[in-house]
Every structure is written in structure tokens, then in C-alpha cells.
Amino acid sequence: MRDIVVLIFLICCIGAAIKKPWWGVLSLAVFSYLNPHAYAWGFVRTLPVYYILFLVVAFRTFTAKDKQPIPKEWRIIFFVLLWIYFLFTTTQAYFPDVAWQRFWFVTKIYIPFFFTLVLINTREKLYYLIVTIGLSIGIVALKGGIFAILSGFGHRVYGPPATQFEENNAFAVAMLISIPLLLIWQKESLNTWIKKGVLFAIPIIYAASLSSWSRGALITMTMLTLMLIWHSKRKFLAIPMVLIGAFFIKDYLPQEWFGRMQTLETYEEDGSAMGRLEAWRDGWNHTLEHPFTGTGFEGWMHVTMRDWHSSYVEMFSEHGFIAFALWLSLILGSVISLTLLPRKTRNIEGMEWVTNYCFMVRASIICYMVGTAFLGLSYWDLIYHLVFISVLIKKFALEEMETKESSSKRQRNLSPFAI
Numbered sequence: 001m002r003d004i005v006v007l008i009f010l011i012c013c014i015g016a017a018i019k020k021p022w023w024g025v026l027s028l029a030v031f032s033y034l035n036p037h038a039y040a041w042g043f044v045r046t047l048p049v050y051y052i053l054f055l056v057v058a059f060r061t062f063t064a065k066d067k068q069p070i071p072k073e074w075r076i077i078f079f080v081l082l083w084i085y086f087l088f089t090t091t092q093a094y095f096p097d098v099a100w101q102r103f104w105f106v107t108k109i110y111i112p113f114f115f116t117l118v119l120i121n122t123r124e125k126l127y128y129l130i131v132t133i134g135l136s137i138g139i140v141a142l143k144g145g146i147f148a149i150l151s152g153f154g155h156r157v158y159g160p161p162a163t164q165f166e167e168n169n170a171f172a173v174a175m176l177i178s179i180p181l182l183l184i185w186q187k188e189s190l191n192t193w194i195k196k197g198v199l200f201a202i203p204i205i206y207a208a209s210l211s212s213w214s215r216g217a218l219i220t221m222t223m224l225t226l227m228l229i230w231h232s233k234r235k236f237l238a239i240p241m242v243l244i245g246a247f248f249i250k251d252y253l254p255q256e257w258f259g260r261m262q263t264l265e266t267y268e269e270d271g272s273a274m275g276r277l278e279a280w281r282d283g284w285n286h287t288l289e290h291p292f293t294g295t296g297f298e299g300w301m302h303v304t305m306r307d308w309h310s311s312y313v314e315m316f317s318e319h320g321f322i323a324f325a326l327w328l329s330l331i332l333g334s335v336i337s338l339t340l341l342p343r344k345t346r347n348i349e350g351m352e353w354v355t356n357y358c359f360m361v362r363a364s365i366i367c368y369m370v371g372t373a374f375l376g377l378s379y380w381d382l383i384y385h386l387v388f389i390s391v392l393i394k395k396f397a398l399e400e401m402e403t404k405e406s407s408s409k410r411q412r413n414l415s416p417f418a419i
Contacts (some may be wrong), residue, residue: 003044003083006036009393010049017056021064022119024057028112032381033174035137035160045162053258054112058117061115061140069122071395075330076117082326089319093296102297108112109381116388123353123396126389127188130361133385134181137165138201141175145204147192148211153253157211164380172209172217176224177382179205180360183228187356210253213260214375223370227363276309276374283317294320311372311380327378330402334390338362341394345401356410361390 012030031037036047061067070076086103093099109276132290144157159171179202186198209217247372282304287294299318300308308314316324338358345351368383377383 003040003042006040006044006049010037010053013053015055015289016051017060021057021060021067021115021123022121024053024060025112025115026129027053027056027118028057028115029129029132029385030136030187033133034139035163035165038160038163050107057112057115059237062117063118067249070114071391072118073391073395075391078326078330079110079113079384081386082106082330085323085326087321087383089293089296089323093301095296098301099299101405106297106379109379110350110384111390112381115382116385117391120392126392126396127184129266130181130357130389131233133382134178136194137174137178137301138182138205140165141178141205141208142201143174144171144175144211145206145208148207151211153211154208154232155211156213157208162254164328164377167212168212169375170377170380172212172214172376173220173367173377174382175205175212175216176220176371177211177364177386179200179224179368180228180363182361184357187360188353191196207249210249214369215261216260220367220371227366231359231363275306275361279304279306279308279311280313283313287316287320290320292320292322294318308376309374311376311378314376315378329382330387331369335369336363336367337394338365338390341397342392342410345397348404350403350404351397351400354393357393358390361386361393 013024015026017027031050031053037044037047048390074107083106086106090096090099090103116129120129140160143157147155148157155169156168158168159165159174160333164175165171182198182201186195189195206221209221241315279300283300286299286303294316295303297318300306301319308317312324312328338361342355347353365383365386368377368380368386372378372383
């Protein structure tokens with residue numbers, strides 16, 4: 001039965017992509033983050049459902065009339081240069097067969113962003129893309145949060161099986177990243193039920209992240225909470241609510257959970273933590289000897305025999321310092337852009353959306369930066385989606401600002417009192 005439902009849903013997504021190509025971008029996001037096919041039990045699990053949809057969207061992108069040129073933005077150039085650099089380091093990899101396989105996997109992740117850049121050509125479409133990503137992760141997070149609460153937080157919450165989000169630590173960070181995106185929906189929607197529903201769902205998503213038993217997620221959660229309080233217009237109400245929530249939740253968390261979190265203070269005694277530090281040290285020392293090529297994809301098998309457990313270490317260890325600089329520039333550049341842009345539109349009537357979009361997407365990116373300091377997720381499609389969303393926010397904001405300024409100037413020139 002599940003297989004039939006997923007198959008019908010796939011057919012509907014294909015039909016939507018054929019009718020309106022930008023709907024195909026939303027459909028790809030659903031299959032990337034909600035992963036409905038991962039919950040099937042039969043033949044659908046073996047079908048390349050994502051690639052079938054990808055081919056349909058690719059065809060419709062090239063035949064579509066309603067699209068825009070790729071924005072002229074330095075982050076897009078850096079993104080292409082990063083992919084080219086991956087190609088170079090793969091030719092120098094210690095394990096060529098494994099590295100090439102991984103390179104093509106990453107390439108398949110990168111290509112669909114072209115569809116996002118050319119088909120998401122209005123602010124309304126961007127809004128629906130943000131909502132789709134947040135909701136796709138949020139639905140699974142709600143399921144996990146309800147399970148966590150009903151089970152007394154005694155079991156770990158995992159993501160969709162056989163996906164990039166399956167592992168509990170990765171899924172915990174993804175859930176936290178989705179919260180600011182859902183808050184954009186809550187802020188921009190005019191529907192009262194949606195506004196209340198999102199606010200009701202967020203504590204449940206927090207519960208799911210807590211029940212991942214992830215130490216990195218706890219640090220990320222703390223950072224996210226501070227950012228949300230900082231941007232809240234009702235700080236004096238938000239702070240007591242957070243403290244009350246923390247006071248009540250502590251009585252429901254099992255002692256084993258507290259024991260695991262306490263290892264953050266005694267990491268010298270924790271074998272897993274010390275193993276990560278050793279892997280980071282090995283990766284750094286190897287990159288100093290091979291600063292331009294690194295190890296190539298999956299080079300940890302040659303250098304340290306344990307996973308990198310950090311996106312930052314993974315990037316500079318596998319591809320050297322030039323690739324690391326390109327990758328980090330994309331992330332930090334987006335954070336800086338999202339910080340500065342609201343200052344340009346602050347006093348322009350009707351552009352309040354810019355501040356909301358910028359601060360929330362920035363919060364999601366910072367969640368990634370904090371959470372993946374302890375997870376090797378530098379090729380995660382979610383972070384690149386956030387980078388390109390920030391590119392489109394800037395593009396639409398500047399275009400709208402220019403339109404408003406031109407209209408204002410035209411009205412002044414038509415005024416009978418104009419000199």
C-alpha cells in the first residue's frame with residue numbers, strides 16, 4: 001500500500017513539473033528532504049524515483065519560457081570553481097575508484113541547484129521553496145518528536161532510512177536548521193491556523209532533536225535558541241518561556257541522556273571525542289604536507305582510518321586549502337550578505353520581508369556551521385540550498401528596492417510642485 005501511495009505521489013510530482021517547471025524544483029526538494037520513497041516497503045525503494053523526477057525537471061527547465069538567467073553573483077562562480085577543484089583533487093586521490101564514485105555522487109547533488117537558480121525567478125516562488133524545504137524536514141521531525149515524547153525520550157530519533165539524514169546526529173542538525181525556515185512560513189502566512197500550528201510544532205521538533213542524544217545537536221540547539229531570542233520582538237516573553245520549558249523537560253529526560261551530555265565537560269575521558277581529535281590532527285598534518293590536493297574523496301581511510309567527524313576538517317583534508325577557502329567563502333559570504341542586506345532595506349516601506357528572510361536563513365546557516373563542526377557533512381545539499389536561497393533573496397531584494405526607488409523618483413518628477 002505504501003509503495004502505491006508513493007508511486008502516485010511521484011506521478012503527481014512529475015505531472016506538476018511538466019505543467020509548471022518550478023513546481024518540479026519544489027518536488028525535488030520534497031524527495032531530497034522528506035524522502036517519501038524511503039518509507040516504502042516494496043519495489044518503490046529500489047526505483048530511482050529521484051532521478052526519474054530529476055530528468056523530467058531537467059527537460060522542462062531547458063524547454064521552459066518562464067525562467068531567468070543565472071544570477072551574476074560571485075558565490076555562483078565560487079561554487080562552480082569548487083566543483084572544478086573537486087574534479088582536480090579526484091584525479092590525485094589515494095583511492096581513485098572510491099573517489100570517482102563519490103565525485104559523481106556529489107555532482108548529482110550539485111546539478112539540480114541550476115534548476116533553482118533559473119526557475120525560482122520571483123519572491124513568491126522563493127517563499128514556496130523555503131516553506132517546502134522547512135516542511136519536508138519538519139514533517140519527519142514532528143513524527144520523531146511525538147515518538148520521543150510518548151517514549152519518554154528513552155530511544156534515539158533517526159531520520160528517513162537510507163538517506164543523508166538517517167544518522168541521528170545528522171538528522172538532529174537538519175531538524176534544527178528547519179526551524180528558522182518554518183518561522184519564515186509562520187511570519188509571512190496570513191492563515192491563523194498555520195501561524196499557530198508552526199508555533200505548536202517547534203517545541204515538538206526541539207523534543208525530537210533532544211531525543212537524538214546528539215551532543216553536537218545540544219550545542220546547536222543552544223545557539224539557535226539564543227539567535228531566536230535575539231531576533232524576537234518579545235524577548236521578555238521568550239526568555240521566561242524557554243526557561244520554563246527547560247525546567248519541565250529535564251524531569252522527563254532519562255539519566256543516561258544526562259550522562260552522555262556530561263561528556264562534553266569530560267571529553268578527555270571519552271574515547272569517541274578523543275578519536276575525533278586525533279582524526280582532526282591527522283587531517284591537519286596531512287594537509288600541511290599536501291596543501292593543494294589533500295587526500296581526495298574518502299581519504300580518511302589512508303590518513304587516519306576513522307571518519308573525519310567535521311565538515312571543516314573533511315573539506316580541507318580531502319581537497320586542500322584552496323577548496324576549503326572556496327567552500328568557507330560560500331558559507332561566510334552568505335552569512336555576511338544576510339547580515340548587511342536588511343540595513344539597505346530597513347526604511348523602505350513594504351520590504352519588511354527582507355529582514356525576516358535574512359535573519360531566519362542566516363540562523364539556519366549558522367546552525368549548520370555549529371552542528372557540522374562535529375559531523376562530516378560538507379557535501380550536504382541542504383547547506384548549498386541555503387547559500388543559493390540567500391543569493392536569490394539578495395537578487396529579489398535589490399530588484400524590488402530599485403523598482404520602488406524608480407517609482408518614487410517618477411512620482412516626484414510628476415508632482416506639480418517639483419522644481
